[in-house]
Amino acid sequence: TEDGESWALRPEPTAGIVRAYVQHGMQTLPQPVKLTLTGPMFRYDRPQAGRYREFWQFDIEAIGDPGPAIDAEIIELADRFYRDAGIRDPEIHLNSIGDAACRPAYVAELAAYYRGHLDRLPALERDRLERSPLRLLDSKEPAMVELNAGAPLMTDRLCGPCAEHFAGVRAHLDALGVAYRLEPHLVRALGGGGRYDGLVELLGGKPTPGIGFGLGLDRILLALEAQGAAPIVQPAPVAVVVGADPAATGDRLRIATVLRAAGIAARAELGQRKLGKQLESAARERAHFAVILGDELADGQVQLKDLEAGSQKLVAVDDLVRELERARTSHHHGTAAP
Template structure:
């Protein structure tokens, strides 16, 4: 018989990890609420041209990593490789521009990239995503960074480090890209093949190259912040002013460009101590031209994404615990068929009263049922026997103290509510 296994790069989130997932998403929801962000969900699948146009035709994501296939009607569709393009499509299609600006939204869910699987990064992985649409004020950039900073602080990360850069805008970026090309072209024979390809297709991506041979060549490469137009330079200066006012430490990192073509002006990453070389836990930036590029009116925007698997792995790596999943308050045990019928009825009444309750299945011995209650971390066991049922009684056992008492069966629900 065929033994089925996970597809390469996909991952099962098993019980030991679920408390972490629950905790991260609960804190993400809490922080989003604190900052006034509203949840918006979009499909995991869109027409392929949306991502080609939005993410960038020459990017690794579009050329190598997207899960693209032909739908039954012949339409080319792709599983989303990121959230922003789909959210911008929803913004345009649903006329969300009529809502008060800035529109502040958050979402979470799976994204798909056919890239080399690595620790905390899978071909299907989930992200927490933040987007702010309709405002150019660099104070918005500072707030978006603060959302991420507060989330990671709430989760317990220490030694957080903020790296920022500006990638300019269509007015100044092309001239800088040409300077970059002019710098690297005479050095092209010293570049690895992958960076030679980047030089031809997307020169900015050389700046975040991880290739060893490229590193010494990057030392003397021109910095974009020295070639910004007046508007971009002022925007970047004001962002730094707001970060200084927040007493948020940051480093201008000239090599941050992010991997998507739509970024303009501010880009940033947040790193944490104790994670080794793979220390980035969040990245994002501004995309002021994206909505217009997708057929909407000129509308600025900024956002970030952070991988849930990456956060969970990082929490485990630095020893941050997550609260355990809630335990049931009670397990109802029984001896005999008459008692089992009463147990089924009692469990139903407990759940209707919003008390988490389990029923012992399988007609096992009382000792086995109590062991199951311990394993489930139940606080109490209610024990029903046929003689007790006839007498209108039930035994309630405090499992932590190993103490028990008999109470009227009709009073069990009220007793547990008060316990």
């Protein structure tokens, strides 16, 4: 500008969301903090089919939870978004690129491998090699296919904590029945997402884990058009799955996934907090219902609490979807006939 200031168009939403998390003291809130944003982004790249200089993106971030269950929830949510939007049979490709402890040594090994084959690298990939060797792994250049097949794999070089975390993510996805394919050459994660555990600290906050995804809405619409489909819009009640046992994140995630599969907007409370705090969080979000998991779960039952009416009743897990659907059509929450 005339005043010597530099301005930039937003290339992606995560950095801005994390900056807001730090600036507004969200680290003092119950963690994880879950945020979403939909809006226009911009890139300087030459426009191509499905890649515009201005494009719209749907973004979700979960900041403050280091566990693998939140990774699985984010992945399942992205898969569910595609399916609910009308995309037929989306395919999940899964990979881990480690963390700050094990990734640097792997990147150095990978760069050395490519430098040993410098004469086979296309010009674009030689330039990327100096800036980001990992990007060469998912190169679409035909000359890179055979070369990448012999490249060292990050998944074989994960440190202990990263290997344990990645195994935990896969175990949660398996338990949820979410199909995926391990793709060791995948660098840019599903929908342009993944973990960014060092970003909060980089932007001035305390060390805080984070994970999220961004989905290109323009590309989804193009995919729907190619499949001859139309976007699906289906309003649904909102339910939050909470539990008496703070550590039972897998059970809460499983129930929330069942509800989402039935078309009910739901989330699992994955923070390891007391039940009262979980219910307070659900009420602050103005959720209509809380599905409370307790000792009754062993008998296939849960407590369904109407947060607006204050009523609560015991419901069989197999009947939970039907009860929520009934409550949605009732004019007065909690008054549906048993």
